Amino acid sequence: MTATDTTSPTTASTSRAAALLQVVDHEARWSNLQANRAGGPPTLLTLNEKQRAYESFRLRLSSYEARYATTYESEPLLGNPVRLAAWCGAMRALCLEAAADGSSACPSHLIVKAYRLAERSGLKAGETPPHLGAPAQGIFQAAEQLEALGVWLESLARVGSRPVKVPA
DSSP, X not given: OOOOOOOOHHHHHHHHXXXXXXXXXXXXXXXXXXXOOOSSOOOHXXXXXXXXXXXXXXXXXXXXXXHHTOOOOOOOOOXXXXXXXXXXXXXXXXXXXXXXXXXOOOOHXXXXXXXXXXXXXXXXXXXXXXXXXXXXXXXXXXXXXXXXXXXXXHHHHHHSSSOOOOOO
């Protein structure tokens, strides 16, 4: 007897998106801890927290890659508004696709990372960066925040003195 796959392509892609969103959110948690250098040398407690975050990310990543027989590539350099806006758009689309799975949690670490990077871009451009405000309460609100952030970053990129080309 042969096994048949009863999972529809839509269900398969939404569960894959939900798993990828978990990977990205865990990576963002680790990234946020790396960036949070509150003056002075790191303590053993902060080093342990960073290590646990990295191990959690690697565990999710290896599980995702094994389950879906694919490799995950970390985000490209997000140092300019154009790239960051494109990344926010991609993360918004991932949130919306993962939301269809019904089991996805709000990617809070991803939102914090997006705002942290946007703040850095805004300060470089001499613009007042957007304020995170209240944390997203769900995946749809997270997608809305990413969309608003992407729009702000696109406007920031238009204000810049020279256009930036994003490699394909």
